[in-house]
Amino acid sequence: MNSAQKEKTRRPRRVSAEVQRTELLDAASDMLAGGGPEALSVRKLANAVGTSTMTIYTAFEGKDGVIAALYEEAFARMADFQEAVPEGNSPLEWLAGLGAAYRAFALKNPSYYALIMSETLPISQFQKQEAEPLARGIARQRSYRSLFDAVSACQDQGLMSSDHATEEVTAVLWATVHGHVSLELAGFHESKAAADSRFLLLTQSVLTGLLTPKGKKAWRAFAAN
Template sequence: MASSAYELAQRLGDEAVRTSVLDAASRLLAVEGPAALALRRIAAEVGCSTTVLYRMFAGKAGLVEALYVEAFERFRRRLAAVPKRDDPLAYLTDLGRAYRANALDERNYYRLMFGEPVPGFRPSDDALVQAAATFAILEDALAGCAAAGLLVDGDPRHFAASLWAAIHGVVSLELAGHLPDDADEIFDATLIAMGIGLFRK
């Protein structure tokens, strides 16, 4: 029998309930598609009443927006947790590997970030600002490389976008099952290839 919103929040805490709801929704979306994002279905998966979902997200549109924001926030936290290093190039490489690790560990959320899993969904301006905060970490890392004299001439922001695109491409191929078993080596080769083009000899 489903718990009431009050009972569930008392037992787990609002943040834990919110995480459980978002994880269940992201999983259903990945496995069954957008039709599975019925609030009653998600509430049943988590073991609560739909009151919980309406209280936290104000409906389906709010839930989808929360999924998008959560995806980028988890991604941002993963990148922000990478320790800074004296060698800016080594730090940038660590960020690239953290990008891939997050994509592999959070596959359902990763697809939410860069695809259109829910037809018609458009993130709000606030959600787009939060998403951009993730990209700022990579921009700052490239700016550090530029300050150290490691980059070829050009705008570090453009280099950051190019590096993001390259990493996103190889990770997306891996998630889709299009890379052979030695995906680790292919990913490292991508980082090396980008380094050849972006960094001074």
């Protein structure tokens, strides 16, 4: 009430730094999802929330700051998708679910996925500032963690060979799913059905190459239903 009165008489200059930030970020993600990266400009963003361009420079540190914030948001959303996957009866089921969730996220949030994968291209318009090894950065990410844990569980149960380090197998699976998804998003496949069947073939192939005999048996049992 008190503050409401205050609002009427004289509107405070900044509505609290945090709501300003999220308001800007929401608008930015909308613009990104709407018209791609070139639809995201500091001027349009400022207009969208009804302020001036300087707001972007105090809330973030210019356009790159906005991108960086969106980048973290993208990873958070991806992680939400991954962590929503039930572990199921077998780690193999978990693994399959994680792969499907990764793909589903990418297809439903192409802009955010593009953001995540923008570092994947050697030369990106979203230049990376610090030159830390990408693996370290991603390793800390929750979404990578899920996959790692699933692989680890598979190895623990003897479903997957322990000849190779868990990180190594995780990286291989990551590359596999990423490879397919980026092609699918590019419209490489002629239909959704074709994309589905190729995703299945790819994941099945790489898995049968990584599973132990026991793992293969369990996989067949799981894939039956």
